[in-house]
Amino acid sequence: MKRITDPLSTLKRLDRRRLRDGALTALVPVAACSVALAGLTAWVGTGRAGSPAVIRVTxxxxxxxxxxxxxxAAFFHIANEGGSADSLVRITARDVPGEITLSRHRMQQGNAAYRSTIDSVSVAAGDSLAMSPSGVDLTVPVPSDQWRSGDLVPFTLEFRRSGRVKVLAVVVRPDSASLT
Known part of the structure; x- marks a missing residue:
C-alpha cells in the first residue's frame, strides 16, 4: 500500500533541507572572514598596523x-624598523661624476661571478639588508680627483616610501674592509 504524504509536510522538509544546506554553504566564508579578522586584530594589537617604513642607513x-x-663599489647596512616594506630605488652622490647603479652579484661555477644592474631592492618591515660584494651593492664611478683612504663620501639614498636618506660612507682599502 502506498503511503499518502501531506504535501505541506514535504514542503516543510524541503525548506528545512535548503535552510541547512544554505547555512553550511555560508559557514565557509564566514569562518574564513573570522580567521582573517582575528589575524588583523592581532596585527593591530602589536601596534604595527599601518605604520610607515622607518629606514636607518649605517x-x-x-x-x-x-x-x-x-x-x-659602495656598501651600506639598511634597516627597516617600521611596519611597512620599502624599496631603495635611486642613489646619488654629489662628488661622483656619473650615475651610481644598484647591482646584484651572482656566483657561477668555477668561482666566476657576474654583476647585473637592478632597478630597486626591497627591505621588508622589521628586516635589514647588509650590502656585500657577493650580494647587492652600489657600482660607483670614480671621480678624477682620486679618493684617499679615510675620506668621507656623501650619498643620498632614495626610498620609494620613506624618501631621501643622506649618509656618509668612508673610503676603505679593499683588503682591510669588513664588508659582510
Missing part, C-alpha cells in the same frame, strides 16, 4: 679604487 663604505679603474 656602516657606509666605499672601496678605494684601483689606479686606472673607472668604477668601484
Amino acid at each position: 656602516e657606509g663604505k666605499v672601496l678605494l679604487p684601483s689606479d686606472g679603474v673607472p668604477e668601484t
Whole structure:
C-alpha cells in the first residue's frame, strides 16, 4: 500500500533541507572572514598596523679604487624598523661624476661571478639588508680627483616610501674592509 504524504509536510522538509544546506554553504566564508579578522586584530594589537617604513642607513663604505679603474663599489647596512616594506630605488652622490647603479652579484661555477644592474631592492618591515660584494651593492664611478683612504663620501639614498636618506660612507682599502 502506498503511503499518502501531506504535501505541506514535504514542503516543510524541503525548506528545512535548503535552510541547512544554505547555512553550511555560508559557514565557509564566514569562518574564513573570522580567521582573517582575528589575524588583523592581532596585527593591530602589536601596534604595527599601518605604520610607515622607518629606514636607518649605517656602516657606509666605499672601496678605494684601483689606479686606472673607472668604477668601484659602495656598501651600506639598511634597516627597516617600521611596519611597512620599502624599496631603495635611486642613489646619488654629489662628488661622483656619473650615475651610481644598484647591482646584484651572482656566483657561477668555477668561482666566476657576474654583476647585473637592478632597478630597486626591497627591505621588508622589521628586516635589514647588509650590502656585500657577493650580494647587492652600489657600482660607483670614480671621480678624477682620486679618493684617499679615510675620506668621507656623501650619498643620498632614495626610498620609494620613506624618501631621501643622506649618509656618509668612508673610503676603505679593499683588503682591510669588513664588508659582510
